[in-house]
Amino acid sequence: MAAPPGPESIALLERFVAALKAQGVVTEEEIAEQIARTDRASPEIGARMVARAWTDPAYRELLLRDGSAAAEQMGVSMAGAPPLGVLEDTDTLHHLVVCTLCSCYPRMVLGYPPHWYKSAAYRARAVRDPRGVLAEWGTVLPDGMELRVVDSTADYRWMVLPQRPAGTEGWDETRLASLVTRDALVGVTLPMVAERAAA
Amino acid sequence: MQDDAPPPATHDLGGAPRFRCTPVEPDDAAPPDAFGKRVDALRQLLARKGLMSVDELRRGVEAIPEAEYHALGYYERWLRSISGIMVEKGVVPAEALKP
Numbered sequence: 489m490a491a492p493p494g495p496e497s498i499a500l501l502e503r504f505v506a507a508l509k510a511q512g513v514v515t516e517e518e519i520a521e522q523i524a525r526t527d528r529a530s531p532e533i534g535a536r537m538v539a540r541a542w543t544d545p546a547y548r549e550l551l552l553r554d555g556s557a558a559a560e561q562m563g564v565s566m567a568g569a570p571p572l573g574v575l576e577d578t579d580t581l582h583h584l585v586v587c588t589l590c591s592c593y594p595r596m597v598l599g600y601p602p603h604w605y606k607s608a609a610y611r612a613r614a615v616r617d618p619r620g621v622l623a624e625w626g627t628v629l630p631d632g633m634e635l636r637v638v639d640s641t642a643d644y645r646w647m648v649l650p651q652r653p654a655g656t657e658g659w660d661e662t663r664l665a666s667l668v669t670r671d672a673l674v675g676v677t678l679p680m681v682a683e684r685a686a687a
Numbered sequence: 688m689q690d691d692a693p694p695p696a697t698h699d700l701g702g703a704p705r706f707r708c709t710p711v712e713p714d715d716a717a718p719p720d721a722f723g724k725r726v727d728a729l730r731q732l733l734a735r736k737g738l739m740s741v742d743e744l745r746r747g748v749e750a751i752p753e754a755e756y757h758a759l760g761y762y763e764r765w766l767r768s769i770s771g772i773m774v775e776k777g778v779v780p781a782e783a784l785k786p
Contacts, residue, residue, distance in 0.1 A: 493720075494759075497766060503783060503784050568734070608757070
C-alpha cells in the first residue's frame with residue numbers, strides 16, 4: 489500500500505494551490521472537474537477494446553495498427569494523450585509492459601496506474617526477472633513461450649492484446665470484456681475463464 | 688555495462704540490482720488518495736494551460752536527490768517537481784511556497 493503523504497507535503501500542496509488561485513491560474517471548480525474527468529477512465533475501456541478485437545477482425549486490425557484511433561472509436565478522447573500502441577499476444581509470444589523510468593501508462597484507456605506499477609521493485613525487476621515478477625501474480629507461461637518486455641515512455645504508451653481464452657466460443661462482447669482485467673492489459677496476468685466463472 | 692560507464696541516474700531503475708529481492712505487492716488498488724488526485728489534476732490542468740509539459744515534470748522528479756526520491760511518495764515527488772517548476776517560470780512567487 490502506498491504510504492500516506494507527509495505533513496510537509498500536505499502543507500506544501502495547500503500553499504501551492506492557494507498561490508495558483510491567487511495568481512488566477514486555476515480555480516477550485518477546475519480542479520474538481522479535472523479529478524472527475526480522470527476518475528471516469530478505467531480499465532473497463534481497455535477491456536471493451538480487447539473484447540471487440542476478439543470478435544471483430546476489422547477492429548482488431550485497427551487496434552494493432554493505430555491504438556489511439558481504436559480508442560477514439562470507442563468514444564475515448566485521446567486529445568493531448570501520447571499515442572497508444574497495442575501488443576499482440578500469440579501462441580508463442582507474451583508481452584509485459586513496464587515503465588522503468590517512471591510510470592508511463594495508457595491512462596486514457598486504463599485509468600490511474602496502480603501503485604505496484606510505479607514501485608521501484610516492479611520497475612527494476614520487470615526487465616531483469618520478468619518471469620519471477622509474473623510468478624508473484626501466480627502467472628506461469630507455458631514452456632517455450634517467448635516473453636517480450638516493452639518499456640512505456642513519456643511519448644508512447646503500450647497496452648497488451650491478450651489471447652482470447654479457450655472455452656469462450658459464442659460469448660458476446662460484454663461477457664468477453666468481463667474476463668479482461670487491468671492486470672491482463674499490462675501483461676502480469678492472463679484472461680482466465682474458470683477463475684471468473686467460479687467467482 | 689562498460690566499467691567506465693557512469694552509474695545510472697536515480698530514476699533509471701530498469702534492472703537495478705538493489706531491488707532484485709524486493710517483492711512486488713500486486714494487490715494494491717489503483718485510485719490514489721485525495722492528495723494524489725489533487726496533485727494529478729493540477730499537473731493535467733497546468734499542462735492543458737500550456738504552463739508545463741510531461742517532460743518538465745520528469746526533469747523535476749529526476750532532479751530530486753536519491754535519498755529523498757525513495758523517501759517521498761509518488762505524488763509527493765510530483766508536487767515537488769510541479770511546484771518547483773512553477774516557481775522557476777515565475778507563475779507563483781517562491782515566498783508563497785515557504786512555510
